[in-house]
Amino acid sequence: MPTIDDIARLAQVAPSTLSKVLNHRPHVSRETRARVEQVIAATGFVPSQRARRLIAGRSFILGLLIPYTSDQLFTDPHLLEIMRGIEAEANEREYNLLLSTARTSLDAASALVRLLRSDVIDGAIVVETHDVRPFAETLQQRPAPWVVIGYAPPGMVPSVHADDFGGALAATRHLLDLGHRRLGVISSLPRPFALDERLRGINAALAEAGLRLDEHLVATGDFSPASGERAAHCLLDQPDPPTAIFALNDRMAAGALRAAASRGLRIPEDLSVVGFDDIALASLLLPPLTTVRQSGYRLGRTAASIFFQCLDGQAPETPAIIPTELVARGSSGPAPPRRCAERGFPRAP
Amino acid sequence: MPTIDDIARLAQVAPSTLSKVLNHRPHVSRETRARVEQVIAATGFVPSQRARRLIAGRSFILGLLIPYTSDQLFTDPHLLEIMRGIEAEANEREYNLLLSTARTSLDAASALVRLLRSDVIDGAIVVETHDVRPFAETLQQRPAPWVVIGYAPPGMVPSVHADDFGGALAATRHLLDLGHRRLGVISSLPRPFALDERLRGINAALAEAGLRLDEHLVATGDFSPASGERAAHCLLDQPDPPTAIFALNDRMAAGALRAAASRGLRIPEDLSVVGFDDIALASLLLPPLTTVRQSGYRLGRTAASIFFQCLDGQAPETPAIIPTELVARGSSGPAPPRRCAERGFPRAP
DNA sequence: CTACGATGCCTACCATTGACGATATTGCGC
DNA sequence: GCGCAATATCGTCAATGGTAGGCATCGTAG
Structure with a gap:
C-alpha cells in the first residue's frame, strides 16, 4: 500500500x-x-513491481508451459523436480515463475503467444516430448526467448535434454555383461525423440557386442503399465523369447513385471527387466526395478540458466545434455544358464 | 510491441x-x-498487462505456495493435479498462476509476504499439511486473501481439505465387512491434521462394530516406504498380530506389502493391506493396492473458487470438504478363516 | 433556435525510473 | 581571503501503456 x-x-x-x-x-x-x-x-x-515492470519494459516473469497430455513420458514427479530446478535458478535472477498448462501442444503454443503479447511473461520454458516445430511456427507471431526441455531440431531453439542415448547404452551394456544375448524392447508408437535416442543407445551397445536388435523383439506400448503388460506378453509369446526386457519407461516396465508374475516367471532368475526414468515407483516394485535415472532438477535448472543467457542476448551452444545414471536393482540378474549354454556363452558370475 | x-x-x-x-x-x-x-x-x-495492472491496482496473479519438504503427505502427482485444478478455475477469471516453492513453511510465509508487498500477487493458495498458525502470524504483516489446502483452525483462514475422516471410515468399514477384527494401523509422528482425521475415521468405524483400536497395533512411520516396511514388521511381530494393516498413506502401504512378502505372507489371503491417497503407484503394486482416492483436481479447483470469493469480498463458509472414495483392489480380502473361527465370526464369502 | 443525448476526444492518473537541471559545497588560483 | 569553477548531490519532470471520467461536438428533435 x-x-x-x-x-x-x-x-x-x-x-x-x-x-x-x-x-x-x-x-x-x-x-x-x-x-x-x-x-x-x-x-x-x-x-511496487507493477510500476517497476512498466518502466523496465519487462515483466520479470518466466513462463513454464506444460502440455500435459502429450504422453506420459514426463511423468508427474519428474515435472515437479523440473519446476524446482527452474525456480531455483529463477530466484537468483529475481524472476518469478508463471505456470501454464494446456491440453495440447497447439493450445500451449497459442497460450504462450497470448502471454507474450500481453506482456505477462518475458519468455518461456516449454516441456515438450514431441515435435516442437508447430510450436515454433506459432511462436513466430511474437518472437521471444524460449527454451525447450526435450528434443528440438538443431538451430531452431535452445534445448535441454537428458542423455537418453547414454542411459540406454549403459543399461544395455549392463544386460550384456550379465550374459543376456536376446533382448526384448518395449517402445512406443508414436515415438517421442527421447525414445529414438534410447533405441539408438540400445543398438550401439548391441553393435559393440557384435549383435543386432531383432525387430521381432521390439514391442510397442503407450507408456502405460497396462500397455507394458500386453507388450511383455507379446514378447514372451515369441518362439524364441528374450531373456531380458528393456522397457523404455518405468511404467511399462512395471507392466512387464506383472506380465512375468502372471506367467509364473521369477525375476531376475527367469527374466530380467529394466526400465527408464527412475520414478518413485521403481524402487518400490517387487523386485525393485533396475532403471536409468535422470535428474529433473538439473534439467530444469539448466533450462532456466540457458533461458537467462538468451535473455542477456547470448546464444548458448544449444542442446545441453544432462547425464543419466544406471541404477542397478533387483530386477536384473544373470541370464538363465540353459539359454546361455544353448548359445555357448559363458555364464555371468 | x-x-x-x-x-x-x-x-x-x-x-x-x-x-x-x-x-x-x-x-x-x-x-x-x-x-x-x-x-x-x-x-x-x-x-499490455503491465500497464493494466498498474492502473487497476491489481496484478491478476494468484500465487501458489508449496513448502515442499514438510512431509510426503502431498505426494508429487497429487500436487500436479491440484495445480491443474487451480489453473482451470484461474483461467476463467483471467488470472495467471505464479508458482513459489520453499524449503520450509516459514520460508514460504516470508516469501509470500514479499510477493504481496511488492504487488506481484493479489493473494495466494497455500498447500500446507501442518500447522498454519505461524504462517498466519507472518502474514499479518500484510493481510491479503489466502486459502489453505489442508487443515486450519476454524475462523483463521478459509480452507479446503479432503474428507480424510470419511475415507478412513469407509476403508475401515470395508475391512470390518471382510471379517477383520484385529486391525493394525501405520500412522506417523509428528502427525499432520489429515492423519488425525483418518485415525478418527478408523476409531468411528471400529466403534460402530463395538471395537476399539488396540494401541499396541498402531505403529509409526515417516510416510516413506522404508518406514512402512519397518512399521509393518513391528506389527506382525506382535504376539497376536493383525489380520489387516491400514497404512495411512500409499507409500507406507507399499512398504507393508514388501514386509509381508519378505515374511512369506500371501496377500490378501494371509494379510490385507489398505493404503490412502491412490497415487499412481497404488494400482501397479502386486497385488494392486486397496486405497482411498482423493481428487487433487477438485481440491485445487475448489481452493481457487474460494480464493476468488474472498477476492470479491465474500466470506465463504470455511472448511470445504472434498469427498474421498474407497477403491477396493486386490490387496484386501476376507480375514483368514482360522483367526475368524477363533473369535467365532462368520467367514466372509 | 435551443436543448438534449449519443459519441468520441482530452487529460489526469497509477508508481517508478532516469535524464536533466538546480543547488550547494569544495577546491584552487590570484 | 575572496571569487570563480568544478563537482557532488538532490529535486523536477517526462515517460512508460492503459483506463476512466469529464468535456466538447455533432446530430436530431421539440
Whole structure:
C-alpha cells in the first residue's frame, strides 16, 4: 500500500533519491543513504513491481508451459523436480515463475503467444516430448526467448535434454555383461525423440557386442503399465523369447513385471527387466526395478540458466545434455544358464 | 510491441475509445466498435498487462505456495493435479498462476509476504499439511486473501481439505465387512491434521462394530516406504498380530506389502493391506493396492473458487470438504478363516 | 433556435525510473 | 581571503501503456 512517495516524504527526500538508494546507484551522500535505508528498513518498504515492470519494459516473469497430455513420458514427479530446478535458478535472477498448462501442444503454443503479447511473461520454458516445430511456427507471431526441455531440431531453439542415448547404452551394456544375448524392447508408437535416442543407445551397445536388435523383439506400448503388460506378453509369446526386457519407461516396465508374475516367471532368475526414468515407483516394485535415472532438477535448472543467457542476448551452444545414471536393482540378474549354454556363452558370475 | 496508441491510430480513433471497445464498455457506436474490433482482430493486439495492472491496482496473479519438504503427505502427482485444478478455475477469471516453492513453511510465509508487498500477487493458495498458525502470524504483516489446502483452525483462514475422516471410515468399514477384527494401523509422528482425521475415521468405524483400536497395533512411520516396511514388521511381530494393516498413506502401504512378502505372507489371503491417497503407484503394486482416492483436481479447483470469493469480498463458509472414495483392489480380502473361527465370526464369502 | 443525448476526444492518473537541471559545497588560483 | 569553477548531490519532470471520467461536438428533435 505505501508508495515510494510516502516513504520519500518520511525520509525527507525526493522519490527519485529513494529510488537511487533502492537500486544501489551512486550520487547519494552517505548520510542521506543511511537515513533513507533506515526508513526503508523500518517500514519494510518494497517497491511496487507493477510500476517497476512498466518502466523496465519487462515483466520479470518466466513462463513454464506444460502440455500435459502429450504422453506420459514426463511423468508427474519428474515435472515437479523440473519446476524446482527452474525456480531455483529463477530466484537468483529475481524472476518469478508463471505456470501454464494446456491440453495440447497447439493450445500451449497459442497460450504462450497470448502471454507474450500481453506482456505477462518475458519468455518461456516449454516441456515438450514431441515435435516442437508447430510450436515454433506459432511462436513466430511474437518472437521471444524460449527454451525447450526435450528434443528440438538443431538451430531452431535452445534445448535441454537428458542423455537418453547414454542411459540406454549403459543399461544395455549392463544386460550384456550379465550374459543376456536376446533382448526384448518395449517402445512406443508414436515415438517421442527421447525414445529414438534410447533405441539408438540400445543398438550401439548391441553393435559393440557384435549383435543386432531383432525387430521381432521390439514391442510397442503407450507408456502405460497396462500397455507394458500386453507388450511383455507379446514378447514372451515369441518362439524364441528374450531373456531380458528393456522397457523404455518405468511404467511399462512395471507392466512387464506383472506380465512375468502372471506367467509364473521369477525375476531376475527367469527374466530380467529394466526400465527408464527412475520414478518413485521403481524402487518400490517387487523386485525393485533396475532403471536409468535422470535428474529433473538439473534439467530444469539448466533450462532456466540457458533461458537467462538468451535473455542477456547470448546464444548458448544449444542442446545441453544432462547425464543419466544406471541404477542397478533387483530386477536384473544373470541370464538363465540353459539359454546361455544353448548359445555357448559363458555364464555371468 | 504495438501499443494502444498505435492500434488507435490504425483504427482512426482515440486510444480511450479503443480502450472502451477492449473492455466492452458503452458509449461507442456500433459502426465504430465494429471497425475497431476488426483492426484488433487483424493485428492480434492484446493490451499490455503491465500497464493494466498498474492502473487497476491489481496484478491478476494468484500465487501458489508449496513448502515442499514438510512431509510426503502431498505426494508429487497429487500436487500436479491440484495445480491443474487451480489453473482451470484461474483461467476463467483471467488470472495467471505464479508458482513459489520453499524449503520450509516459514520460508514460504516470508516469501509470500514479499510477493504481496511488492504487488506481484493479489493473494495466494497455500498447500500446507501442518500447522498454519505461524504462517498466519507472518502474514499479518500484510493481510491479503489466502486459502489453505489442508487443515486450519476454524475462523483463521478459509480452507479446503479432503474428507480424510470419511475415507478412513469407509476403508475401515470395508475391512470390518471382510471379517477383520484385529486391525493394525501405520500412522506417523509428528502427525499432520489429515492423519488425525483418518485415525478418527478408523476409531468411528471400529466403534460402530463395538471395537476399539488396540494401541499396541498402531505403529509409526515417516510416510516413506522404508518406514512402512519397518512399521509393518513391528506389527506382525506382535504376539497376536493383525489380520489387516491400514497404512495411512500409499507409500507406507507399499512398504507393508514388501514386509509381508519378505515374511512369506500371501496377500490378501494371509494379510490385507489398505493404503490412502491412490497415487499412481497404488494400482501397479502386486497385488494392486486397496486405497482411498482423493481428487487433487477438485481440491485445487475448489481452493481457487474460494480464493476468488474472498477476492470479491465474500466470506465463504470455511472448511470445504472434498469427498474421498474407497477403491477396493486386490490387496484386501476376507480375514483368514482360522483367526475368524477363533473369535467365532462368520467367514466372509 | 435551443436543448438534449449519443459519441468520441482530452487529460489526469497509477508508481517508478532516469535524464536533466538546480543547488550547494569544495577546491584552487590570484 | 575572496571569487570563480568544478563537482557532488538532490529535486523536477517526462515517460512508460492503459483506463476512466469529464468535456466538447455533432446530430436530431421539440
